[in-house]
Amino acid sequence: MTFEATDTLYVALGGYALGTLAALLSLFIGAKRLQHIGLLLMIGGFAAHTAWIGTICARTGHPPLTNLPEAASFVAWLVFAFELALWIRYRVYAAVFFVYPLVLLLLTISAVVGENFKVLDPELRSNVFTMHVLFTTVGVAGLFIGLAFGLLALLQDRALKNKTRGRLWEWIPSLDICKTVSFRALAIGFSIYTIGLIAGVVWSYRTDAGLVEPRVKQIFAITAWILFGVLLQSYVSNTYRRPRTLFISAGAFVAIVIAILGIRG
Amino acid sequence: MPLILVGLNHRTAPVDVREQLDVPDPKLPDTTIALRSIEGVDGAALVSTCNRVEAIVSTRDEDVIANIVEWLAERSSSVRTDLEKHLYILRHGDVVKHIFRVASGLDSMILGEPQIGGQVRKAFLTAQELGTLDSLLQQLFDNTMRVSKRVRTETGIGEHAVSVPYAAVELAKKIFGDLRGLQVLLLGAGEMGELTAEHLHALHVKQVFVANRSHERAVELATRFEGEAVQFDRIDEHLAKCDIVVASTAAPHYLVEPHHVKRAREARRNRNLFLIDLSVPRNINPAVAEIDGAYLYNVDDLQQVADANLELRQQKAREAEQIVVREVEIFRKRLVAQDAVPTILELQQRLESIRTSELEKCLRKMGPVTPEQREAVELFSTQLVNKILHYPILQLKDASDEPHERDALRRTIRKIFGLR
Numbered sequence: 116m117t118f119e120a121t122d123t124l125y126v127a128l129g130g131y132a133l134g135t136l137a138a139l140l141s142l143f144i145g146a147k148r149l150q151h152i153g154l155l156l157m158i159g160g161f162a163a164h165t166a167w168i169g170t171i172c173a174r175t176g177h178p179p180l181t182n183l184p185e186a187a188s189f190v191a192w193l194v195f196a197f198e199l200a201l202w203i204r205y206r207v208y209a210a211v212f213f214v215y216p217l218v219l220l221l222l223t224i225s226a227v228v229g230e231n232f233k234v235l236d237p238e239l240r241s242n243v244f245t246m247h248v249l250f251t252t253v254g255v256a257g258l259f260i261g262l263a264f265g266l267l268a269l270l271q272d273r274a275l276k277n278k279t280r281g282r283l284w285e286w287i288p289s290l291d292i293c294k295t296v297s298f299r300a301l302a303i304g305f306s307i308y309t310i311g312l313i314a315g316v317v318w319s320y321r322t323d324a325g326l327v328e329p330r331v332k333q334i335f336a337i338t339a340w341i342l343f344g345v346l347l348q349s350y351v352s353n354t355y356r357r358p359r360t361l362f363i364s365a366g367a368f369v370a371i372v373i374a375i376l377g378i379r380g
Numbered sequence: 381m382p383l384i385l386v387g388l389n390h391r392t393a394p395v396d397v398r399e400q401l402d403v404p405d406p407k408l409p410d411t412t413i414a415l416r417s418i419e420g421v422d423g424a425a426l427v428s429t430c431n432r433v434e435a436i437v438s439t440r441d442e443d444v445i446a447n448i449v450e451w452l453a454e455r456s457s458s459v460r461t462d463l464e465k466h467l468y469i470l471r472h473g474d475v476v477k478h479i480f481r482v483a484s485g486l487d488s489m490i491l492g493e494p495q496i497g498g499q500v501r502k503a504f505l506t507a508q509e510l511g512t513l514d515s516l517l518q519q520l521f522d523n524t525m526r527v528s529k530r531v532r533t534e535t536g537i538g539e540h541a542v543s544v545p546y547a548a549v550e551l552a553k554k555i556f557g558d559l560r561g562l563q564v565l566l567l568g569a570g571e572m573g574e575l576t577a578e579h580l581h582a583l584h585v586k587q588v589f590v591a592n593r594s595h596e597r598a599v600e601l602a603t604r605f606e607g608e609a610v611q612f613d614r615i616d617e618h619l620a621k622c623d624i625v626v627a628s629t630a631a632p633h634y635l636v637e638p639h640h641v642k643r644a645r646e647a648r649r650n651r652n653l654f655l656i657d658l659s660v661p662r663n664i665n666p667a668v669a670e671i672d673g674a675y676l677y678n679v680d681d682l683q684q685v686a687d688a689n690l691e692l693r694q695q696k697a698r699e700a701e702q703i704v705v706r707e708v709e710i711f712r713k714r715l716v717a718q719d720a721v722p723t724i725l726e727l728q729q730r731l732e733s734i735r736t737s738e739l740e741k742c743l744r745k746m747g748p749v750t751p752e753q754r755e756a757v758e759l760f761s762t763q764l765v766n767k768i769l770h771y772p773i774l775q776l777k778d779a780s781d782e783p784h785e786r787d788a789l790r791r792t793i794r795k796i797f798g799l800r
Contacts, residue, residue: 147534147536148534271554275551275554275555275675276669276675278677278681278684278685280688288557289553289554289555289556289557290554290555290556290652291555291556291557291652292557353650353672353673354672356672356673
């Protein structure tokens, strides 16, 4: 039996699945130890995931962002990397209940679609293209983190206002931390995502002589951009506590997921 | 496990009895040495807190209990029979379980309180420095500290506040995270407000402003918290500077109204504001709670938080008790096994000498044998001896922690196998 380089994708998927299961179980049992086990499994999955991304880069000679499985996988990888960095910095336990399933979902999409690695047509290769895919992906990962922490901030605000504690009370860090991380992740993610979109428009103009093609991917990418912009504005104007924030966040999440699913080589 | 513990605590003795036996920190070394010098005591440590005094000794003679009780009675200048009513005496495994529970905060007046772990540690460290710990007590000390840490880490039993002032501080942390750099406004000089401000000050808030009807009292409190006394009629302007407001006055009306808070929030660019109203009648208009970013808790709300936390601690205490039971069993088995080592070694030597002498006789009778045949016979004899020894060794290692029962088992085995 030989071990194919692409098998690392399934190892990563296994690690993420078990890690997510352990983290979700810890929510019901209330055992931090179980969440630590979940984190270790996720880190194991992350190592395998990194190896898989490295394999794609080595084989194609460019970042793994040219088709849906590659893009979904890369977003998942970045989201977990950001989450890990934030966990080390703030020890935020509650974010894992949103972030781990998201990472698992994205990598599952990657594994289920199962398209082969795509080597980019040399004619399409350019720095602008690399910039487009890299910036939009990094931006999306930042926006996902911003959404997760924004949700935590809302939950914490409601719990403090209503003087009730939900299951997540113990796991959520202070309101200020949730709000600060959410705002910064959204602001940074939005800026990078915007640069990525602009680069995409420029690249599209150069290759197809058109600014934007009205396809599902493009329409939802721009819808997500508008919704994230509104969300960011609600932080700036300090109106993020209002119920509409939840609807905007949900809309932005759905739009960005559809945009990712719309990626075709 | 020849361990004995004689002591009293908040459940068995009233404060007037406890204070007679209390050992102040500077006297702890001398008192520990005095305990160790009691006839029959091999090793000694003394735990003394405001809620308990416990003498822990290792000894081979249970008669030492009477001497310890006598010594305690002398120290407290009370009649022995009067003191005995308040004392509890624990033996062997019960001592281990008790000390594990004490260090984990499971036997404390405030369940799970963290200070007791440090107090037990200090008692053992003092004894260690004085050389009054024998190897048994040293092992007990090491394991007690490990179990205490394990209980606190795995259950988080001491993490939640169970008093109103601490509950207020805990909520402040839930809103702001790190309290350093925050400014606090203390309105009034009520006892609970003062305590809350004290806890906040201990967590290094940047500044405490104190406003009170009596300005002198405000100055006094401000000096204590290294803060600033402000005029009572200038509360409004300080509200905008502060992140936490603690109201604890005797005023019969609201001192802080929604428009004050709205103005303050605007001035502080909508940063969160935590308002703690500990007064009855209340000093902060409840309508303030409707304002975005203003979190208002009154004394009942905080009491509910403290009660919920206590319930949580009780739940965690059940998990902690299970850890303690498992750890006591591990410790007991380890000690019993250690205790059995000399007998086991003797037993093995005895049977080995029988085996080798009988093997030689057997080989002589067999005449010339090949190396393979010799090896086979040797292997057979070794395996036979090991099988015979298996159950006696198992019994010795897994014996009761009651020294009498263990000695009886040891004697029986020694008799059966003809050991001296």
